[in-house]
Amino acid sequence: MADKEKLGNFTKQDAPTYESVLQCMRCGFCLPTCPTFALTGRERSSPRGRVALARAVAEEKLDFNKAMKEEAFFCLDCRACTTACPSGVKAGEVMEVCRSQVHQQIDQPKWQKLFRSFVLEKMVPNPDLMETSMLPARLYQKLGVQWLVRNSHILKMAPKWIEKAEGMMPELHQPLRQRVPELTPARGEKRGKVAFFLGCVMTLMYAEVSRQTVRVLSHQGFDVITPKDQKCCGAPHLTEGDRETTRQMATHNLDLFLDLDVDAIVTDCAGCGSALKEYEELLAERQDHAKLEKFHSLIKDVSEFLVEQGIRTDELKTINKSVTYHEPCHLCHAQGISKQPRDLIKAIPGIDFREMNEASWCCGSAATFSLKFTEESQKILDRKLDNVKDTEADILVTANPGCHLQLAWGLREAGMPQPVMHLIELLGEATPE
Ligand code: SF4
Ligand code: SF4
Structure with missing residues (x-):
């Protein structure tokens, strides 16, 4: 997405290119692949609808308005539509660029701007600061405060996103x-x-x-x-x-x-x-x-x-378990890596691999989507958990921390017994010390 010329009602800096929104021929092949369209049935929340909105802004038929803002952030950026599109339209990426337009064009409360710039510009780019910021969370777990909080049901009084964020926290170790x-x-x-x-x-x-x-x-x-x-x-x-x-x-x-x-x-x-x-x-x-x-x-x-490179399997230990695999969107749709994780799982001796339905359908995590849209995220997650359940696999494997957090939380909340493991954790278990 270049930023050379000002395009319609987009600002010059970080706008979609005209070609990226012009390519859509409105065939609708992307519609059955889009989780937010499946949830709402709303054209504007589909890949085709989102690209049409962006095109209207590019052609000065629409201001960069609140609807654009909502769709830019309601899109999961799962890129399933990119995989499905015969025309090469990348609706997720167009929406990702539009998020930068939101901050340039739509006024945000001052505290939000300050918080955002502290986290994104100061904290995250500084690994030392990031690690220090996790210290209270590690103490919260180590000193047993988490146990008290979880068993007192105090979180039921907090906003849903806080309850979920706390519930998703894995056991933390030294970075x-x-x-x-x-x-x-x-x-x-x-x-x-x-x-x-x-x-x-x-x-x-x-x-x-x-x-x-x-x-x-x-x-x-x-x-x-x-x-x-x-x-x-x-x-x-x-x-x-x-x-x-x-x-x-x-x-x-x-x-x-x-x-x-x-x-x-x-x-x-x-x-x-x-x-x-x-x-x-x-x-x-x-x-x-x-x-x-x-x-x-x-x-x-x-x-x-x-x-x-070819996996060395001669020393691998046997793992007699059945395993199913959830494909992270940013692995299968964004990078086209789908077969390799399955090959890796199947290379471990003893594994009974069970394919799940809709393995490449988003789990509803999508960075902060799961906290911003807790209800919608839950519905997407429920669909995934049903598919996991149908496999009756012992272990659910994935390969992305966002999916890992969301799935582990979802399985626990649903009372399902499967642990979630990263692909490499499984291979690590089979690898001798
Ligand atoms: S985004 Fe692609 S798949 Fe969807 S309607 Fe447009 S051309 Fe068809
Ligand atoms: S990236 Fe995902 S949520 Fe966004 S439009 Fe495409 S399929 Fe829908």
């Missing part, structure tokens, strides 16, 4: 960035050298999962370099319409990782992988094209990387 070595050497016959992109949510909330990623990569024969001064990938900023801070962090990450001279930059977070692969477009006006292309070619989801 991985503070304890992972800069270099974890390959084990056995060395096959190459990779850099590990940590990802804020993974290092802060699923530190033990990412620890397994480093261990598994090393066990698979790769030196793993984890640079401590890496920054957030910028996915939260793209979600909230702050594309400029994403560009600043992207520039930092680009230089840092390209200097390492590695075979691949591996991530275990679908949201990070998708954002990192978008640097090419985000920085197109500011960086050398060859550099951006090189960076893009190096970014690999851990399943994509391991399947490409």
Whole structure:
């Protein structure tokens, strides 16, 4: 999405291109794939309707109004419509860019602006600050306050989103960035050298999962370099319409990782992988094209990387469990990675893999959507849980922290017994120490 010319009623900075909204031929193939259209039956909440709104703004038939704002944020950015569209329309991405227009064109309360700029511009780009901010939450768990809160039902009096946010909190550990070595050497016959992109949510909330990623990569024969001064990938900023801070962090990450001279930059977070692969477009006006292309070619989801390299299975332990897999939208729709996670699960001896219906249908997490639209998110989640239940699998596997939080919470609330595991956690369990 370039920002060269002012387009209709969009401001010049971070607007969709005219081509991106003109491509829609209104065929409707995307409609059955869109969770918000399925929920509401409303044309304006469908991919086709959203693109039509954006086109009307581009053609000055509509101001960038409240309806545009609502649809920009009500879109899950799940990109299922992109997979379905024969014309190459990317309604989710158009809405993502429109979120930045919301902040440029629609007045927000001052406190909201201040809070937003503190979190997105000061806190998230600073890993030390992020880690410090998690300390109270870790103490809250360690000192037993969480147990008291959960058993006193006090949260029933709080707004629904607070109750849900508290309920989703996983067991927190010391952030991985503070304890992972800069270099974890390959084990056995060395096959190459990779850099590990940590990802804020993974290092802060699923530190033990990412620890397994480093261990598994090393066990698979790769030196793993984890640079401590890496920054957030910028996915939260793209979600909230702050594309400029994403560009600043992207520039930092680009230089840092390209200097390492590695075979691949591996991530275990679908949201990070998708954002990192978008640097090419985000920085197109500011960086050398060859550099951006090189960076893009190096970014690999851990399943994509391991399947490409060939998984060493000779030492894997047997896991006699049935497993089903939920596809994170930012892995299957945004990156086209669908087969590799399944190949990886099936490579583990003893696994009985059970395909679920609608595996690539969103789980309703979608960054902050699950907290902003708790009711709608619950309905999307219920559909997913029904599909999980039908498989009667012992374990539900996924590959993105947002999905992980939402699904683990949903299963617990529904009284379903399956644990949720990250793909790499499962492989980690099969990998000897
Ligand atoms: S967005 Fe794509 S699939 Fe949907 S109506 Fe337009 S052209 Fe058809
Ligand atoms: S990204 Fe998802 S929610 Fe948004 S329009 Fe496309 S299918 Fe619908």
